[in-house]
Amino acid sequence: MGKIHEQMNSETKQKLENAFIKIMAVHGIQGVTVRALTNETGLNRGTFYLHYTDKFDLMEQIQERLLAGMKNCLKDVEPLEGLGFIENGQPYPPIIQMFTYFRKEVHAFKVLLGPTGDPSFAIKVKSIYKETILKKLLPHIPKESIQNFANEEVKKFQSYFLSFSASAIFGLIEEWLSNDAKETPEEMGIVQMNIIKMIRSQTGNMK
Structure with a gap:
């Protein structure tokens, strides 16, 4: 009975998540109401409040699930190891895994990151x-590239480096999602690692 109840709860939450994303894609968060969600799913209000306090709690739980999936895909990424793969003409397995995950959740990511999203x-x-990825690159930036900076300036450089690099990678993901993830995860793995390789070339040879 316990497993059956757990499965029913999981299916109910999935229905509500799907309905939330569907409504948000058209109307934004303003258009998402408990009534709209129950009408879309055929569930009653009591069932909704059994799982969520309000629509913002539902959105937060969707985001937490997606972000946890990202972290799981990226936890084993070693940037320099990845560059070794790409220099040998091979896609890096953890990055492929990440893009595979994005593709699986493409609609949710596309809506939440899109114009009607959050x-x-x-x-x-x-x-x-x-x-995950970018902080691991910092120790490999050649000292000669930053030796003329004062300590405070080094910290600023590192902060801007992280922000610039994260925005570059995010822009790639955003563009791919906006095109409905047409390229394969393997193709996107090569593209992303080439971008990281380009960033590496701009900051000197990382060892």
Whole structure:
């Protein structure tokens, strides 16, 4: 009985998530109401409030799930190892895994990052890139590239480097999603790693 109840809860939440994304795609968060969600899913208000306090709680839980999936895909990424793959003409497996995940959740990501979505979600996505891939690059920036900076200026450089790089990667993801993720995860893995390689060339040889 426990597994059946758990499965029913999961299916109910998935229905509400799908309905939320569908309505938000057309009307934005303003157009999402509990009534609209129950009409779309055929569920009653009591069922909605059994799982969520309000529509913002539903949106937050959707975002948390998507961001957790991203973190899981990126946790094993080692940028320099990835560059080694790309220099040998091979897509980097963890990056392919990430794009595979994006493609699986393409509609939710596209809506939340789109014009009717939540602007704060883009900031959260960029933050994950900063905290996973890009911070791992910082120790490999050649000392001669920053030796003329004072300590405070080095910190500023690193902060802007993270922001610039995260925005570049995010722009790639955003463009891909806006085109309904037509390219394969393997193709996008090569594109993204080439962009990281280009950033590397602009900051010197990282070792």
